Amino acid sequence: MSQIHIKQGHIVDPVNNINRVxxxxxxxxxxxxxxxxxxxxxxxxxxxxQHKIVCPGFVDLSTRLREPGQSRKATFKSExxxxxxxxxxxxxxxxxxxxxxxxxxxxxLIKELxxxxxxxxIYPIAALTQKLEGTELSAMLTLxxxxxxxxxxxxxxxxxxxxxxxxxxxxASHDMLVMFRPNDYWLGNNGCAHEGAVATRYGLPSIPEAAxxxxxxxxxxxxELTGCRVHFGxxxxxxxxxxxxxxxxxxxxxxxxxxxxxxxxxxxxxxxFDSNYHVLPPLRTEADRQYLRQGLASGxxxxxxxxxxxxxxxxxxxxxxxxxPGVSSVETLLPLMLKLVAQRIITLEQGxxxxxxxxxxxxxxxxxxxxxxxxxxxxxxxxxxxxxxxxDNWKSQGVNTPFWGQTFKGRVTxxxxxxxxxxxxxxxx
Amino acid sequence: MSENLQLNSEGKLxxxxxxxxxxxSLLTEILDVAQSFVGIGDHQxxxxxxxxxxxxxNLFFENSTRTRTTFELAANRLSADVLSMSISTSSTxxxxxxxxxxxxxxxxxxxxxxxxxxxxxxxxxxxxxxxPHISVINAGDGQHAHPTQAMLDMFTIRQIKKDFSNxxxxxxxxxxxxxxxxxxxxxxxxxxxxxxxVIAPKTLLPAHVESLGVKVSHNLxxxxxxxxxxxxxxxxxxxxTSALLPSESEYFKCFGLTEDKLKIAKPDAIVMHPGPINRGxxxxxxxADGPQSVILKQVSNGIAIRMAIMAMAMQKQGx
Numbered sequence: 179m180s181q182i183h184i185k186q187g188h189i190v191d192p193v194n195n196i197n198r199v200x201x202x203x204x205x206x207x208x209x210x211x212x213x214x215x216x217x218x219x220x221x222x223x224x225x226x227x228q229h230k231i232v233c234p235g236f237v238d239l240s241t242r243l244r245e246p247g248q249s250r251k252a253t254f255k256s257e258x259x260x261x262x263x264x265x266x267x268x269x270x271x272x273x274x275x276x277x278x279x280x281x282x283x284x285x286x287l288i289k290e291l292x293x294x295x296x297x298x299x300i301y302p303i304a305a306l307t308q309k310l311e312g313t314e315l316s317a318m319l320t321l322x323x324x325x326x327x328x329x330x331x332x333x334x335x336x337x338x339x340x341x342x343x344x345x346x347x348x349x350a351s352h353d354m355l356v357m358f359r360p361n362d363y364w365l366g367n368n369g370c371a372h373e374g375a376v377a378t379r380y381g382l383p384s385i386p387e388a389a390x391x392x393x394x395x396x397x398x399x400x401x402e403l404t405g406c407r408v409h410f411g412x413x414x415x416x417x418x419x420x421x422x423x424x425x426x427x428x429x430x431x432x433x434x435x436x437x438x439x440x441x442x443x444x445x446x447x448x449x450x451f452d453s454n455y456h457v458l459p460p461l462r463t464e465a466d467r468q469y470l471r472q473g474l475a476s477g478x479x480x481x482x483x484x485x486x487x488x489x490x491x492x493x494x495x496x497x498x499x500x501x502x503p504g505v506s507s508v509e510t511l512l513p514l515m516l517k518l519v520a521q522r523i524i525t526l527e528q529g530x531x532x533x534x535x536x537x538x539x540x541x542x543x544x545x546x547x548x549x550x551x552x553x554x555x556x557x558x559x560x561x562x563x564x565x566x567x568x569x570d571n572w573k574s575q576g577v578n579t580p581f582w583g584q585t586f587k588g589r590v591t592x593x594x595x596x597x598x599x600x601x602x603x604x605x606x607x
Numbered sequence: 608m609s610e611n612l613q614l615n616s617e618g619k620l621x622x623x624x625x626x627x628x629x630x631x632s633l634l635t636e637i638l639d640v641a642q643s644f645v646g647i648g649d650h651q652x653x654x655x656x657x658x659x660x661x662x663x664x665n666l667f668f669e670n671s672t673r674t675r676t677t678f679e680l681a682a683n684r685l686s687a688d689v690l691s692m693s694i695s696t697s698s699t700x701x702x703x704x705x706x707x708x709x710x711x712x713x714x715x716x717x718x719x720x721x722x723x724x725x726x727x728x729x730x731x732x733x734x735x736x737x738x739p740h741i742s743v744i745n746a747g748d749g750q751h752a753h754p755t756q757a758m759l760d761m762f763t764i765r766q767i768k769k770d771f772s773n774x775x776x777x778x779x780x781x782x783x784x785x786x787x788x789x790x791x792x793x794x795x796x797x798x799x800x801x802x803x804x805v806i807a808p809k810t811l812l813p814a815h816v817e818s819l820g821v822k823v824s825h826n827l828x829x830x831x832x833x834x835x836x837x838x839x840x841x842x843x844x845x846x847x848t849s850a851l852l853p854s855e856s857e858y859f860k861c862f863g864l865t866e867d868k869l870k871i872a873k874p875d876a877i878v879m880h881p882g883p884i885n886r887g888x889x890x891x892x893x894x895a896d897g898p899q900s901v902i903l904k905q906v907s908n909g910i911a912i913r914m915a916i917m918a919m920a921m922q923k924q925g926x
Contacts, residue, residue, distance in 0.1 A: 373814045374814060374815055375814075375815045375818035377814070378814055378815050378816060378818060378819065379627070379789070379818070379819065380727060380728070380751050381727040381748075381751035381752070381786055381789055382727050382728075382751075383727075384813075384814065386814070450625075450627075450728070450731055451727075451728035451731045451732065492704070495704075495706055495732075495736075496704070496705055496706070496732060497705070497724065497726040497727065497728040497729040497731075497732045497748070498726075498727065498728040499726050499727060499728065500705075500726055
């Protein structure tokens with residue numbers, strides 16, 4: 179197999195504590211050396227990474243690629259191209275596909291779709307309960323053997339705490355990670371916006387923070403009771419960050435992520451009724467945004483996910499509460515992270531770790547680092563390159579992004595997945 | 608900022624979707640224009656030719672008799688051609704999207720849509736999507752806004768009280784679910800009302816209600832002190848089944864407006880209600896039909912206000 183030489187880039191690999199200019203050497207799809215040239219290395223491809231950053235490919239803990247079931251919105255082909263364009267080399271797929279990922283057949287179908295899209299590193303998250311209905315346990319062990327990395331109930335709350343307890347106990351018995359988006363069904367009350375001044379002004383059905391924090395607190399209690407490994411996904415508010423911080427200090431082994439848009443947007447952005455800002459959990463207040471940023475900086479939140487949710491146009495055309503929530507976001511993941519670095523909220527190392535090493539550690543996979551022997555999942559990006567979010571630069575079939583038309587700094591130039599160059603930015607004049 | 612959707616480049620009214628974002632001068636202009644239409648109902652020929660040749664479609668995705676009728680009458684008196692459609696039972700139940708319904712009607716050379724819809728933001732959405740020559744009037748969208756109701760309330764208040772700057776106004780009842788209350792609060796604030804109080808139990812108040820520019824009271828007796836204008840809101844029956852209130856009778860005991868409670872307000876206080884009223888739930892019949900009630904006056908004023916808003920929104924089409 180081929181040998182690749184990534185030449186003279188600024189290597190940032192937080193896991194291995196590397197932050198300097200050097201070369202990365204790849205053979206047979208694996209990292210064989212970093213900075214020191216191996217004897218007899220004869221590359222057939224050279225990637226000139228001068229003035230660029232070379233870092234581990236990104237590991238995205240929450241995505242939806244819309245297949246199976248909603249191929250009118252997006253396909254594995256379109257969304258894996260988008261992921262490659264965004265430097266993402268591993269994706270976790272939420273189980274709320276149609277059919278739900280609750281049988282090995284669906285898990286295998288996903289593996290097949292991934293293979294056909296030439297993007298094998300897609301890990302299905304298995305449904306925690308059958309059909310996500312919150313009443314019966316899914317066949318977690320069978321699903322694990324079929325390639326599911328974790329279990330979760332996507333956006334569907336498990337309303338009965340006894341079922342949640344048993345699901346967590348069962349997951350713990352098979353050493354499976356539970357990915358939990360805290361959301362109390364009743365308190366959420368079918369809302370679509372943060373319960374605050376904006377929803378009050380516009381008469382929008384609203385979701386209080388307590389819908390998240392109460393579900394989070396209950397699940398933390400069950401973590402202690404069951405010993406289950408839990409990762410909390412897409413936190414949206416200040417009090418959730420405080421609760422995770424306290425739980426960690428207390429000694430619970432939990433981790434948490436935040437969707438990248440939550441670090442940049444607030445409830446005010448939806449004014450008056452812009453459906454591109456309709457996301458779940460909803461965009462909350464400025465104070466919540468600041469706390470999420472601090473939580474990331476302090477490590478309470480260890481990962482940033484895209485929470486990628488491409489939609490067709492019709493899904494966002496309607497009165498705000500009737501539109502579908504979600505942002506097509508995998509392609510803006512890097513520039514939005516870099517914006518936090520530019521604003522001195524986090525360091526570049528922290529930002530890269532939150533997109534690669536940290537989520538890989540959550541999943542316990544050999545990725546997210548340029549460690550010798552690991553699959554060569556690499557992202558090369560130009561931190562100074564300006565680009566506009568427009569049809570020319572966009573690969574996702576979903577154009578539902580509030581950032582459409584905006585210019586960002588920092589663009590992925592090459593993405594390697596297990597040594598395959600799955601994205602290479604054409605030189606433009 | 609995006610509320611400018613309602614105004615054309617010269618600052619004239621194009622759509623009427625919400626009170627928010629409209630300057631005081633424009634609200635005053637609406638009241639003044641409505642004043643000029645007030646007498647028309649008494650004339651032998653109750654029509655002016657302002658909108659002759661124009662087609663107005665009343666699109667009611669939610670049931671309403673009063674609002675639809677006054678819009679129809681207003682359009683008729685402006686000499687427009689009017690078509691009223693109740694869509695809740697026709698197209699949408701067949702799966703047609705809101706946008707498709709609008710597109711179909713647009714193709715029939717319509718000049719104005721008057722829209723009522725059960726979802727907040729529906730009127731904004733339609734205004735964003737319609738062809739540029741079409742005006743959209745919001746006749747109530749979800750829990751968001753009911754700006755023509757608020758303007759007819761302002762008109763009625765001004766008729767009796769003349770000036771807003773000395774007024775203390777109380778809005779009583781289900782603020783949480785009320786598009787009327789939201790628009791009333793915005794209009795009263797824009798017109799410079801001295802004090803606005805909302806009086807309701809916590810279950811019927813939205814979060815951070817003070818951010819709308821109101822004072823909050825959970826006690827009717829205390830809240831009515833020194834009040835010039837009492838604006839009652841309708842209480843929907845389903846509030847009892849969704850555990851927002853224990854019972855109609857307990858609600859009436861705490862928040863129902865009776866003659867005794869009315870005495871706490873200023874002696875010349877007026878009592879308003881957007882209708883339809885629930886006698887014995889939010890208001891006692893003796894008060895609703897009493898000398899301080901201006902409820903029927905509100906209904907008559909509704910026609911003049913809607914004529915004014917329709918005429919002004921159509922004016923922009925000339926130039």
